[in-house]
Amino acid sequence: MNPPPDFSSRVAEQAVHWLLEMQQGPLDSRQQHAWQQWHDGHSEHQRAWAHIQRVNQRLRGLSSPLTHATLNAPKSGSRRQALKLLLILGAGSAVTWGMREHNPLTPLLADYRSPVGQRRNVALGNGSQLQLNTATSVDVRPDGLIRLLEGEILLTAARAFEVRTAQGLLKTQGARINVRQFADRTQVAVFEGRVELTPDGGTPLLLQSARQLSFGARGISTPLPLDANSGAWADGMLVAAHMRLGDFLDELGRYRRGQLNCDAKVADLLISGTYPLDDSERILDLLEISLPVKVRRFTRYWVTVEARA
Numbered sequence: 001m002n003p004p005p006d007f008s009s010r011v012a013e014q015a016v017h018w019l020l021e022m023q024q025g026p027l028d029s030r031q032q033h034a035w036q037q038w039h040d041g042h043s044e045h046q047r048a049w050a051h052i053q054r055v056n057q058r059l060r061g062l063s064s065p066l067t068h069a070t071l072n073a074p075k076s077g078s079r080r081q082a083l084k085l086l087l088i089l090g091a092g093s094a095v096t097w098g099m100r101e102h103n104p105l106t107p108l109l110a111d112y113r114s115p116v117g118q119r120r121n122v123a124l125g126n127g128s129q130l131q132l133n134t135a136t137s138v139d140v141r142p143d144g145l146i147r148l149l150e151g152e153i154l155l156t157a158a159r160a161f162e163v164r165t166a167q168g169l170l171k172t173q174g175a176r177i178n179v180r181q182f183a184d185r186t187q188v189a190v191f192e193g194r195v196e197l198t199p200d201g202g203t204p205l206l207l208q209s210a211r212q213l214s215f216g217a218r219g220i221s222t223p224l225p226l227d228a229n230s231g232a233w234a235d236g237m238l239v240a241a242h243m244r245l246g247d248f249l250d251e252l253g254r255y256r257r258g259q260l261n262c263d264a265k266v267a268d269l270l271i272s273g274t275y276p277l278d279d280s281e282r283i284l285d286l287l288e289i290s291l292p293v294k295v296r297r298f299t300r301y302w303v304t305v306e307a308r309a
Contacts, residue, residue, distance in 0.1 A: 008183060010135065013116075014038065014259065015048040017301065034302040038259055110137035110149050117255045117280075119233070127158035133180075133233050134255050134277075152180040154234045157193075167216045168199040175209075178231045185216030189230045238275045238283075245269040245291065249305060256280050258301025265307045266293050 018035050021027065027035060039045055114120040114132040122130040124140070132138065136151025144161045146153070155161060156176045163170040163179055165186040170179065175193025179186065188197060189212035198204045199215045207213060211223040212230060228241040229251070238255075240248050246267030253260035255277050269291055275283045284295045287305060294308045 008044070010116075011042075011044050011048045012052065013257075014301075015045070015052040017258070018049070019052055030298060034298040037298070038302065041259075041261075111139045113137045114151070116257050117278075119236070124161075127156075128161070129156045130154075131156075131234050148179055148181050150181055152178065152233070154178050154231055168197060168202070171196045171198075178212075182214075182216075185214045185218070187214045188212060189226055191226070191231060232274075233277060236277050238277050240271050240273055240275070242270045242272055245271055245287075245293070245305070252280055252283060256303075258299070258303070261302075261304040263304060263306035266291070266305060269293070 018038065021031065021035075039049055112120065112122050112130070112132060114134060114136045116135045118134060120132040120136075122132065122140070124130055130138070130140070130146065131154040133152035133154070136153060137149040138151075138153060139147040139149065141147075144159065145164060146155070146161060147164045153163075154176070155163065155172075155178075157172050157174050160171075160173050163172075163177075165179065165181050167186045170177070170188060172193060172195045175195055176191040177193075177195055178189040178191070180188075188195060188207060190207050190209050192209055194209060195207045196204050197207055197215065199220060202215075202220070205220060207223060210226055212226055213223045214221045229239040229243075232239040238248075238251060244267060246262045246264075248271050249260055249262045252275075271287075271291065273290075275286070284303065284305070287293055288295055288308075292308045293305050296304045296306060298304070
């Protein structure tokens, strides 16, 4: 088995987007500039671009009737979506960050998924509910095991559940918890009840109500009180309390397709407020009113917040 590519599912989708844009015809100067900025902006982008190009070449060499029909069909919205699916599936584990337990399903084939910028509620029976945040994929087994493949969930558990992440296992007999999967750690917040967490290779720890922490290969962080933004996404809100603008835009970028950048000159500006996640364009407009910044839109997929001239 080949080792998994070392880039995230989000970056893989960005690479697929740019490849499909180029297949629609030559990029204009603005698009070419935006692609070059994306490509040169991070080594992860360069690895993803090279990988997706290799996947595209492999697909063209396959004899599958489905692949042949998709690659050679007239250029249309349905063809574009089908080709995007083929490219991402062809990338294999490029769209997963690698569960330590081998899972044959990619997030695209998970039991439940929520697209970028959308949220989803899943009834689990007996009064239990699972809420999926933006770009989240989970598998749910009848025995109460939930595998968080990517993204973030809010679990309201009226019975025993286990949540498996890339870094360990969470157990609860009845609690309301938020679990977010990062590339290198899992973040857990407990709103009601308590949770037993066991990091891979570590010893169990009990996390009480109104506390949150992160755990991963570097160990377990000190439990802290819940912050202002904990679980706010479930109500469609992004809450900032003296948050760095760079961190704020990182959070907002999770709910938008494409790249949302922050110039280093304004990254340390502080922002506070409550913002509706379903209108990210409005949030960007508000930034220009409340802070000395300018929002520069190269394309709808490439936006940079920089200092106002």
